[in-house]
Amino acid sequence: MAAPQPINVEDLDIHYGDFLAVQGVDVQIRPRSVTALIGPSGCGKSTFLRTLxxxxxxxxxxYATGRVEINGEDIYDPKVDPVNVRRRVGMVFQKANPFPTMSIRDNVLAGVKLNNRRISRAAADELMERALRGANLWNEVKDRLDKPGMGLSGGQQQRLCIARTIAVEPEVVLMDEPCSALDPISTLAIEDLIHELKQEYTIVIVTHNMQQASRVSDRTGFFNIAGTGKPGHLIEIDDTDTIFTNPSNTQTEDYISGRFG
Structure with missing residues:
Protein backbone atom coordinates (compact mmCIF):
# COMPACT_ATOMS: atom_id res chain seq x y z
CA MET A 1 0.00 0.00 0.00
CA ALA A 2 1.43 3.37 -1.02
CA ALA A 3 2.32 5.82 1.72
CA PRO A 4 -0.31 8.53 2.16
CA GLN A 5 0.51 11.93 0.69
CA PRO A 6 -0.24 15.40 2.08
CA ILE A 7 -3.40 17.24 1.10
CA ASN A 8 -2.24 20.15 -1.04
CA VAL A 9 -4.53 23.18 -1.28
CA GLU A 10 -3.55 25.88 -3.75
CA ASP A 11 -5.16 29.30 -4.31
CA LEU A 12 -8.57 28.14 -3.07
CA ASP A 13 -11.47 30.62 -3.22
CA ILE A 14 -14.87 29.53 -1.90
CA HIS A 15 -18.08 31.20 -3.07
CA TYR A 16 -21.74 31.16 -2.10
CA GLY A 17 -23.24 32.59 -5.26
CA ASP A 18 -21.78 36.10 -5.66
CA PHE A 19 -20.38 36.16 -2.13
CA LEU A 20 -16.69 35.30 -1.71
CA ALA A 21 -16.66 33.50 1.65
CA VAL A 22 -13.03 32.34 1.86
CA GLN A 23 -10.14 33.66 -0.20
CA GLY A 24 -6.70 32.52 -1.24
CA VAL A 25 -6.08 29.44 0.92
CA ASP A 26 -2.70 27.82 0.33
CA VAL A 27 -1.89 25.01 2.74
CA GLN A 28 -0.38 21.56 2.97
CA ILE A 29 -2.05 19.18 5.43
CA ARG A 30 0.23 16.41 6.64
CA PRO A 31 -0.90 12.79 6.30
CA ARG A 32 -1.69 10.65 9.35
CA SER A 33 -1.75 13.60 11.69
CA VAL A 34 -4.37 15.87 13.26
CA THR A 35 -4.75 19.40 11.93
CA ALA A 36 -7.03 21.70 13.95
CA LEU A 37 -8.68 24.81 12.51
CA ILE A 38 -9.50 27.62 14.95
CA GLY A 39 -10.80 31.17 14.65
CA PRO A 40 -13.84 33.33 15.45
CA SER A 41 -17.35 32.46 14.28
CA GLY A 42 -18.03 33.23 10.63
CA CYS A 43 -14.40 33.25 9.50
CA GLY A 44 -14.74 30.29 7.11
CA LYS A 45 -13.31 27.34 9.06
CA SER A 46 -16.24 24.99 8.47
CA THR A 47 -16.72 26.29 4.93
CA PHE A 48 -13.10 25.44 4.15
CA LEU A 49 -13.46 22.01 5.81
CA ARG A 50 -16.40 21.16 3.55
CA THR A 51 -14.39 21.96 0.42
CA LEU A 52 -12.04 19.09 1.28
CA TYR A 63 -18.66 26.53 -5.64
CA ALA A 64 -14.89 26.70 -5.25
CA THR A 65 -12.02 27.60 -7.53
CA GLY A 66 -8.42 26.56 -7.10
CA ARG A 67 -6.90 23.17 -6.46
CA VAL A 68 -7.34 20.56 -3.72
CA GLU A 69 -5.05 17.60 -4.28
CA ILE A 70 -5.59 14.42 -2.27
CA ASN A 71 -3.15 11.56 -2.86
CA GLY A 72 -2.02 13.18 -6.09
CA GLU A 73 -5.49 13.79 -7.55
CA ASP A 74 -7.16 17.18 -7.88
CA ILE A 75 -10.64 16.51 -6.47
CA TYR A 76 -11.98 19.49 -8.46
CA ASP A 77 -10.92 18.06 -11.80
CA PRO A 78 -14.09 17.91 -13.96
CA LYS A 79 -13.56 14.18 -14.48
CA VAL A 80 -13.68 13.45 -10.74
CA ASP A 81 -16.96 12.16 -9.27
CA PRO A 82 -17.80 14.11 -6.07
CA VAL A 83 -19.59 11.05 -4.65
CA ASN A 84 -16.34 9.11 -4.87
CA VAL A 85 -14.50 12.03 -3.21
CA ARG A 86 -16.92 11.83 -0.27
CA ARG A 87 -16.23 8.12 0.09
CA ARG A 88 -12.50 8.79 0.27
CA VAL A 89 -12.92 11.80 2.58
CA GLY A 90 -15.38 11.07 5.39
CA MET A 91 -17.19 13.69 7.47
CA VAL A 92 -18.28 13.75 11.11
CA PHE A 93 -20.69 16.58 11.87
CA GLN A 94 -21.21 18.84 14.85
CA LYS A 95 -24.41 17.08 15.90
CA ALA A 96 -24.40 13.30 15.98
CA ASN A 97 -26.71 12.12 13.19
CA PRO A 98 -27.40 8.38 13.39
CA PHE A 99 -30.12 7.28 10.99
CA PRO A 100 -33.15 7.23 13.31
CA THR A 101 -34.92 4.17 11.87
CA MET A 102 -31.77 2.02 11.74
CA SER A 103 -30.20 -0.33 14.25
CA ILE A 104 -26.66 0.16 15.51
CA ARG A 105 -25.52 -2.54 13.07
CA ASP A 106 -27.26 -0.95 10.08
CA ASN A 107 -26.01 2.53 10.99
CA VAL A 108 -22.41 1.34 10.83
CA LEU A 109 -22.94 -0.36 7.48
CA ALA A 110 -25.10 2.37 5.91
CA GLY A 111 -22.25 4.05 4.04
CA VAL A 112 -20.96 0.75 2.72
CA LYS A 113 -24.41 -0.11 1.34
CA LEU A 114 -24.86 3.37 -0.13
CA ASN A 115 -21.66 2.79 -2.06
CA ASN A 116 -23.28 -0.32 -3.59
CA ARG A 117 -20.66 -2.64 -2.20
CA ARG A 118 -21.88 -6.22 -2.34
CA ILE A 119 -20.77 -7.88 0.85
CA SER A 120 -21.61 -11.19 2.54
CA ARG A 121 -23.23 -11.27 5.98
CA ALA A 122 -20.03 -12.66 7.51
CA ALA A 123 -17.88 -9.97 5.87
CA ALA A 124 -20.39 -7.29 6.90
CA ASP A 125 -20.31 -8.48 10.52
CA GLU A 126 -16.52 -8.46 10.51
CA LEU A 127 -16.42 -4.96 9.00
CA MET A 128 -19.02 -3.69 11.49
CA GLU A 129 -17.08 -5.06 14.46
CA ARG A 130 -13.81 -3.61 13.16
CA ALA A 131 -15.39 -0.17 12.71
CA LEU A 132 -17.02 -0.23 16.15
CA ARG A 133 -13.73 -1.31 17.74
CA GLY A 134 -12.00 1.46 15.80
CA ALA A 135 -14.49 3.93 17.29
CA ASN A 136 -13.98 2.49 20.81
CA LEU A 137 -17.65 1.52 20.96
CA TRP A 138 -17.71 -2.26 20.48
CA ASN A 139 -17.64 -3.28 24.14
CA GLU A 140 -20.48 -0.89 24.95
CA VAL A 141 -22.86 -2.03 22.20
CA LYS A 142 -21.90 -5.60 21.21
CA ASP A 143 -24.93 -7.05 23.06
CA ARG A 144 -27.47 -4.67 21.49
CA LEU A 145 -26.45 -4.35 17.87
CA ASP A 146 -30.06 -4.70 16.68
CA LYS A 147 -31.31 -1.88 18.94
CA PRO A 148 -31.85 1.60 17.45
CA GLY A 149 -28.77 3.80 17.16
CA MET A 150 -30.84 6.69 18.52
CA GLY A 151 -31.08 4.83 21.84
CA LEU A 152 -27.42 5.54 22.61
CA SER A 153 -26.16 8.46 24.66
CA GLY A 154 -24.97 11.59 22.86
CA GLY A 155 -21.30 10.65 23.13
CA GLN A 156 -22.00 7.10 21.99
CA GLN A 157 -24.03 8.40 19.05
CA GLN A 158 -21.08 10.54 17.97
CA ARG A 159 -18.75 7.53 18.16
CA LEU A 160 -21.33 5.53 16.18
CA CYS A 161 -21.14 8.20 13.47
CA ILE A 162 -17.35 7.92 13.52
CA ALA A 163 -17.69 4.13 13.15
CA ARG A 164 -20.01 4.69 10.16
CA THR A 165 -17.42 7.05 8.65
CA ILE A 166 -14.44 4.72 9.02
CA ALA A 167 -16.41 1.63 7.88
CA VAL A 168 -16.09 2.84 4.26
CA GLU A 169 -12.29 2.96 4.76
CA PRO A 170 -11.66 6.59 3.83
CA GLU A 171 -8.24 8.17 3.48
CA VAL A 172 -9.20 11.36 5.34
CA VAL A 173 -11.64 12.08 8.19
CA LEU A 174 -13.05 15.59 8.58
CA MET A 175 -14.62 16.59 11.91
CA ASP A 176 -16.72 19.75 12.26
CA GLU A 177 -16.83 20.59 15.98
CA PRO A 178 -17.53 16.95 16.90
CA CYS A 179 -17.58 17.60 20.66
CA SER A 180 -19.51 20.87 20.87
CA ALA A 181 -22.73 19.16 22.02
CA LEU A 182 -21.07 16.66 24.36
CA ASP A 183 -20.38 16.53 28.08
CA PRO A 184 -16.74 16.57 29.32
CA ILE A 185 -16.49 12.78 29.76
CA SER A 186 -17.80 12.10 26.24
CA THR A 187 -15.51 14.82 24.90
CA LEU A 188 -12.51 13.12 26.47
CA ALA A 189 -13.54 9.81 24.87
CA ILE A 190 -13.71 11.45 21.43
CA GLU A 191 -10.35 13.18 21.95
CA ASP A 192 -8.72 9.88 22.97
CA LEU A 193 -10.25 8.31 19.87
CA ILE A 194 -8.83 11.05 17.63
CA HIS A 195 -5.33 10.26 18.93
CA GLU A 196 -5.82 6.61 17.96
CA LEU A 197 -7.40 7.29 14.56
CA LYS A 198 -4.49 9.41 13.35
CA GLN A 199 -2.38 6.26 13.17
CA GLU A 200 -4.45 5.31 10.10
CA TYR A 201 -6.18 8.47 8.87
CA THR A 202 -5.42 12.08 8.06
CA ILE A 203 -7.71 14.09 10.35
CA VAL A 204 -8.80 17.72 10.03
CA ILE A 205 -10.92 19.08 12.89
CA VAL A 206 -12.70 22.41 13.29
CA THR A 207 -13.05 23.45 16.92
CA HIS A 208 -14.05 26.58 18.84
CA ASN A 209 -12.31 25.13 21.88
CA MET A 210 -8.68 26.25 21.85
CA GLN A 211 -7.81 23.91 24.72
CA GLN A 212 -9.14 21.05 22.65
CA ALA A 213 -7.04 22.14 19.66
CA SER A 214 -3.94 22.20 21.85
CA ARG A 215 -4.74 18.74 23.25
CA VAL A 216 -5.58 16.81 20.08
CA SER A 217 -3.72 18.38 17.17
CA ASP A 218 -0.23 18.20 15.74
CA ARG A 219 -0.69 21.38 13.71
CA THR A 220 -3.14 24.26 14.07
CA GLY A 221 -4.37 26.71 11.46
CA PHE A 222 -5.90 30.07 12.41
CA PHE A 223 -8.65 31.59 10.24
CA ASN A 224 -9.79 35.20 10.59
CA ILE A 225 -12.02 37.73 8.87
CA ALA A 226 -11.46 41.48 8.43
CA GLY A 227 -15.13 42.34 9.00
CA THR A 228 -18.71 41.51 8.13
CA GLY A 229 -19.10 40.81 4.43
CA LYS A 230 -15.36 40.25 3.95
CA PRO A 231 -13.87 36.88 3.00
CA GLY A 232 -12.17 34.68 5.58
CA HIS A 233 -8.45 33.98 5.28
CA LEU A 234 -6.09 31.36 6.64
CA ILE A 235 -3.79 33.66 8.59
CA GLU A 236 -1.18 31.09 9.55
CA ILE A 237 -0.63 27.41 10.23
CA ASP A 238 2.18 25.84 12.23
CA ASP A 239 2.96 23.17 14.77
CA THR A 240 0.38 23.46 17.53
CA ASP A 241 2.93 24.24 20.24
CA THR A 242 4.28 27.10 18.13
CA ILE A 243 0.83 28.53 17.37
CA PHE A 244 -0.08 28.61 21.06
CA THR A 245 3.27 29.82 22.44
CA ASN A 246 4.96 31.80 19.68
CA PRO A 247 2.64 32.62 16.75
CA SER A 248 4.17 34.61 13.91
CA ASN A 249 1.11 36.81 13.29
CA THR A 250 -0.24 39.36 15.76
CA GLN A 251 -3.84 38.46 14.78
CA THR A 252 -3.22 34.91 15.96
CA GLU A 253 -1.66 36.12 19.18
CA ASP A 254 -4.59 38.49 19.84
CA TYR A 255 -7.13 35.69 19.28
CA ILE A 256 -5.33 33.13 21.42
CA SER A 257 -4.82 35.63 24.24
CA GLY A 258 -8.55 36.46 24.22
CA ARG A 259 -8.35 40.02 22.90
CA PHE A 260 -11.15 39.19 20.43
CA GLY A 261 -13.27 36.29 19.25
Whole structure:
Protein backbone atom coordinates (compact mmCIF):
# COMPACT_ATOMS: atom_id res chain seq x y z
CA MET A 1 0.00 0.00 0.00
CA ALA A 2 1.43 3.37 -1.02
CA ALA A 3 2.32 5.82 1.72
CA PRO A 4 -0.31 8.53 2.16
CA GLN A 5 0.51 11.93 0.69
CA PRO A 6 -0.24 15.40 2.08
CA ILE A 7 -3.40 17.24 1.10
CA ASN A 8 -2.24 20.15 -1.04
CA VAL A 9 -4.53 23.18 -1.28
CA GLU A 10 -3.55 25.88 -3.75
CA ASP A 11 -5.16 29.30 -4.31
CA LEU A 12 -8.57 28.14 -3.07
CA ASP A 13 -11.47 30.62 -3.22
CA ILE A 14 -14.87 29.53 -1.90
CA HIS A 15 -18.08 31.20 -3.07
CA TYR A 16 -21.74 31.16 -2.10
CA GLY A 17 -23.24 32.59 -5.26
CA ASP A 18 -21.78 36.10 -5.66
CA PHE A 19 -20.38 36.16 -2.13
CA LEU A 20 -16.69 35.30 -1.71
CA ALA A 21 -16.66 33.50 1.65
CA VAL A 22 -13.03 32.34 1.86
CA GLN A 23 -10.14 33.66 -0.20
CA GLY A 24 -6.70 32.52 -1.24
CA VAL A 25 -6.08 29.44 0.92
CA ASP A 26 -2.70 27.82 0.33
CA VAL A 27 -1.89 25.01 2.74
CA GLN A 28 -0.38 21.56 2.97
CA ILE A 29 -2.05 19.18 5.43
CA ARG A 30 0.23 16.41 6.64
CA PRO A 31 -0.90 12.79 6.30
CA ARG A 32 -1.69 10.65 9.35
CA SER A 33 -1.75 13.60 11.69
CA VAL A 34 -4.37 15.87 13.26
CA THR A 35 -4.75 19.40 11.93
CA ALA A 36 -7.03 21.70 13.95
CA LEU A 37 -8.68 24.81 12.51
CA ILE A 38 -9.50 27.62 14.95
CA GLY A 39 -10.80 31.17 14.65
CA PRO A 40 -13.84 33.33 15.45
CA SER A 41 -17.35 32.46 14.28
CA GLY A 42 -18.03 33.23 10.63
CA CYS A 43 -14.40 33.25 9.50
CA GLY A 44 -14.74 30.29 7.11
CA LYS A 45 -13.31 27.34 9.06
CA SER A 46 -16.24 24.99 8.47
CA THR A 47 -16.72 26.29 4.93
CA PHE A 48 -13.10 25.44 4.15
CA LEU A 49 -13.46 22.01 5.81
CA ARG A 50 -16.40 21.16 3.55
CA THR A 51 -14.39 21.96 0.42
CA LEU A 52 -12.04 19.09 1.28
CA UNK A 53 -14.74 16.59 0.33
CA UNK A 54 -16.87 18.86 -1.89
CA UNK A 55 -19.74 18.91 0.62
CA UNK A 56 -20.16 22.67 0.19
CA UNK A 57 -21.45 22.05 -3.35
CA UNK A 58 -24.62 20.58 -1.85
CA UNK A 59 -25.67 24.19 -1.09
CA UNK A 60 -27.27 25.77 -4.20
CA UNK A 61 -24.97 28.28 -5.85
CA UNK A 62 -21.91 27.28 -3.83
CA TYR A 63 -18.66 26.53 -5.64
CA ALA A 64 -14.89 26.70 -5.25
CA THR A 65 -12.02 27.60 -7.53
CA GLY A 66 -8.42 26.56 -7.10
CA ARG A 67 -6.90 23.17 -6.46
CA VAL A 68 -7.34 20.56 -3.72
CA GLU A 69 -5.05 17.60 -4.28
CA ILE A 70 -5.59 14.42 -2.27
CA ASN A 71 -3.15 11.56 -2.86
CA GLY A 72 -2.02 13.18 -6.09
CA GLU A 73 -5.49 13.79 -7.55
CA ASP A 74 -7.16 17.18 -7.88
CA ILE A 75 -10.64 16.51 -6.47
CA TYR A 76 -11.98 19.49 -8.46
CA ASP A 77 -10.92 18.06 -11.80
CA PRO A 78 -14.09 17.91 -13.96
CA LYS A 79 -13.56 14.18 -14.48
CA VAL A 80 -13.68 13.45 -10.74
CA ASP A 81 -16.96 12.16 -9.27
CA PRO A 82 -17.80 14.11 -6.07
CA VAL A 83 -19.59 11.05 -4.65
CA ASN A 84 -16.34 9.11 -4.87
CA VAL A 85 -14.50 12.03 -3.21
CA ARG A 86 -16.92 11.83 -0.27
CA ARG A 87 -16.23 8.12 0.09
CA ARG A 88 -12.50 8.79 0.27
CA VAL A 89 -12.92 11.80 2.58
CA GLY A 90 -15.38 11.07 5.39
CA MET A 91 -17.19 13.69 7.47
CA VAL A 92 -18.28 13.75 11.11
CA PHE A 93 -20.69 16.58 11.87
CA GLN A 94 -21.21 18.84 14.85
CA LYS A 95 -24.41 17.08 15.90
CA ALA A 96 -24.40 13.30 15.98
CA ASN A 97 -26.71 12.12 13.19
CA PRO A 98 -27.40 8.38 13.39
CA PHE A 99 -30.12 7.28 10.99
CA PRO A 100 -33.15 7.23 13.31
CA THR A 101 -34.92 4.17 11.87
CA MET A 102 -31.77 2.02 11.74
CA SER A 103 -30.20 -0.33 14.25
CA ILE A 104 -26.66 0.16 15.51
CA ARG A 105 -25.52 -2.54 13.07
CA ASP A 106 -27.26 -0.95 10.08
CA ASN A 107 -26.01 2.53 10.99
CA VAL A 108 -22.41 1.34 10.83
CA LEU A 109 -22.94 -0.36 7.48
CA ALA A 110 -25.10 2.37 5.91
CA GLY A 111 -22.25 4.05 4.04
CA VAL A 112 -20.96 0.75 2.72
CA LYS A 113 -24.41 -0.11 1.34
CA LEU A 114 -24.86 3.37 -0.13
CA ASN A 115 -21.66 2.79 -2.06
CA ASN A 116 -23.28 -0.32 -3.59
CA ARG A 117 -20.66 -2.64 -2.20
CA ARG A 118 -21.88 -6.22 -2.34
CA ILE A 119 -20.77 -7.88 0.85
CA SER A 120 -21.61 -11.19 2.54
CA ARG A 121 -23.23 -11.27 5.98
CA ALA A 122 -20.03 -12.66 7.51
CA ALA A 123 -17.88 -9.97 5.87
CA ALA A 124 -20.39 -7.29 6.90
CA ASP A 125 -20.31 -8.48 10.52
CA GLU A 126 -16.52 -8.46 10.51
CA LEU A 127 -16.42 -4.96 9.00
CA MET A 128 -19.02 -3.69 11.49
CA GLU A 129 -17.08 -5.06 14.46
CA ARG A 130 -13.81 -3.61 13.16
CA ALA A 131 -15.39 -0.17 12.71
CA LEU A 132 -17.02 -0.23 16.15
CA ARG A 133 -13.73 -1.31 17.74
CA GLY A 134 -12.00 1.46 15.80
CA ALA A 135 -14.49 3.93 17.29
CA ASN A 136 -13.98 2.49 20.81
CA LEU A 137 -17.65 1.52 20.96
CA TRP A 138 -17.71 -2.26 20.48
CA ASN A 139 -17.64 -3.28 24.14
CA GLU A 140 -20.48 -0.89 24.95
CA VAL A 141 -22.86 -2.03 22.20
CA LYS A 142 -21.90 -5.60 21.21
CA ASP A 143 -24.93 -7.05 23.06
CA ARG A 144 -27.47 -4.67 21.49
CA LEU A 145 -26.45 -4.35 17.87
CA ASP A 146 -30.06 -4.70 16.68
CA LYS A 147 -31.31 -1.88 18.94
CA PRO A 148 -31.85 1.60 17.45
CA GLY A 149 -28.77 3.80 17.16
CA MET A 150 -30.84 6.69 18.52
CA GLY A 151 -31.08 4.83 21.84
CA LEU A 152 -27.42 5.54 22.61
CA SER A 153 -26.16 8.46 24.66
CA GLY A 154 -24.97 11.59 22.86
CA GLY A 155 -21.30 10.65 23.13
CA GLN A 156 -22.00 7.10 21.99
CA GLN A 157 -24.03 8.40 19.05
CA GLN A 158 -21.08 10.54 17.97
CA ARG A 159 -18.75 7.53 18.16
CA LEU A 160 -21.33 5.53 16.18
CA CYS A 161 -21.14 8.20 13.47
CA ILE A 162 -17.35 7.92 13.52
CA ALA A 163 -17.69 4.13 13.15
CA ARG A 164 -20.01 4.69 10.16
CA THR A 165 -17.42 7.05 8.65
CA ILE A 166 -14.44 4.72 9.02
CA ALA A 167 -16.41 1.63 7.88
CA VAL A 168 -16.09 2.84 4.26
CA GLU A 169 -12.29 2.96 4.76
CA PRO A 170 -11.66 6.59 3.83
CA GLU A 171 -8.24 8.17 3.48
CA VAL A 172 -9.20 11.36 5.34
CA VAL A 173 -11.64 12.08 8.19
CA LEU A 174 -13.05 15.59 8.58
CA MET A 175 -14.62 16.59 11.91
CA ASP A 176 -16.72 19.75 12.26
CA GLU A 177 -16.83 20.59 15.98
CA PRO A 178 -17.53 16.95 16.90
CA CYS A 179 -17.58 17.60 20.66
CA SER A 180 -19.51 20.87 20.87
CA ALA A 181 -22.73 19.16 22.02
CA LEU A 182 -21.07 16.66 24.36
CA ASP A 183 -20.38 16.53 28.08
CA PRO A 184 -16.74 16.57 29.32
CA ILE A 185 -16.49 12.78 29.76
CA SER A 186 -17.80 12.10 26.24
CA THR A 187 -15.51 14.82 24.90
CA LEU A 188 -12.51 13.12 26.47
CA ALA A 189 -13.54 9.81 24.87
CA ILE A 190 -13.71 11.45 21.43
CA GLU A 191 -10.35 13.18 21.95
CA ASP A 192 -8.72 9.88 22.97
CA LEU A 193 -10.25 8.31 19.87
CA ILE A 194 -8.83 11.05 17.63
CA HIS A 195 -5.33 10.26 18.93
CA GLU A 196 -5.82 6.61 17.96
CA LEU A 197 -7.40 7.29 14.56
CA LYS A 198 -4.49 9.41 13.35
CA GLN A 199 -2.38 6.26 13.17
CA GLU A 200 -4.45 5.31 10.10
CA TYR A 201 -6.18 8.47 8.87
CA THR A 202 -5.42 12.08 8.06
CA ILE A 203 -7.71 14.09 10.35
CA VAL A 204 -8.80 17.72 10.03
CA ILE A 205 -10.92 19.08 12.89
CA VAL A 206 -12.70 22.41 13.29
CA THR A 207 -13.05 23.45 16.92
CA HIS A 208 -14.05 26.58 18.84
CA ASN A 209 -12.31 25.13 21.88
CA MET A 210 -8.68 26.25 21.85
CA GLN A 211 -7.81 23.91 24.72
CA GLN A 212 -9.14 21.05 22.65
CA ALA A 213 -7.04 22.14 19.66
CA SER A 214 -3.94 22.20 21.85
CA ARG A 215 -4.74 18.74 23.25
CA VAL A 216 -5.58 16.81 20.08
CA SER A 217 -3.72 18.38 17.17
CA ASP A 218 -0.23 18.20 15.74
CA ARG A 219 -0.69 21.38 13.71
CA THR A 220 -3.14 24.26 14.07
CA GLY A 221 -4.37 26.71 11.46
CA PHE A 222 -5.90 30.07 12.41
CA PHE A 223 -8.65 31.59 10.24
CA ASN A 224 -9.79 35.20 10.59
CA ILE A 225 -12.02 37.73 8.87
CA ALA A 226 -11.46 41.48 8.43
CA GLY A 227 -15.13 42.34 9.00
CA THR A 228 -18.71 41.51 8.13
CA GLY A 229 -19.10 40.81 4.43
CA LYS A 230 -15.36 40.25 3.95
CA PRO A 231 -13.87 36.88 3.00
CA GLY A 232 -12.17 34.68 5.58
CA HIS A 233 -8.45 33.98 5.28
CA LEU A 234 -6.09 31.36 6.64
CA ILE A 235 -3.79 33.66 8.59
CA GLU A 236 -1.18 31.09 9.55
CA ILE A 237 -0.63 27.41 10.23
CA ASP A 238 2.18 25.84 12.23
CA ASP A 239 2.96 23.17 14.77
CA THR A 240 0.38 23.46 17.53
CA ASP A 241 2.93 24.24 20.24
CA THR A 242 4.28 27.10 18.13
CA ILE A 243 0.83 28.53 17.37
CA PHE A 244 -0.08 28.61 21.06
CA THR A 245 3.27 29.82 22.44
CA ASN A 246 4.96 31.80 19.68
CA PRO A 247 2.64 32.62 16.75
CA SER A 248 4.17 34.61 13.91
CA ASN A 249 1.11 36.81 13.29
CA THR A 250 -0.24 39.36 15.76
CA GLN A 251 -3.84 38.46 14.78
CA THR A 252 -3.22 34.91 15.96
CA GLU A 253 -1.66 36.12 19.18
CA ASP A 254 -4.59 38.49 19.84
CA TYR A 255 -7.13 35.69 19.28
CA ILE A 256 -5.33 33.13 21.42
CA SER A 257 -4.82 35.63 24.24
CA GLY A 258 -8.55 36.46 24.22
CA ARG A 259 -8.35 40.02 22.90
CA PHE A 260 -11.15 39.19 20.43
CA GLY A 261 -13.27 36.29 19.25
Missing amino acids: NRMHEVIPGA
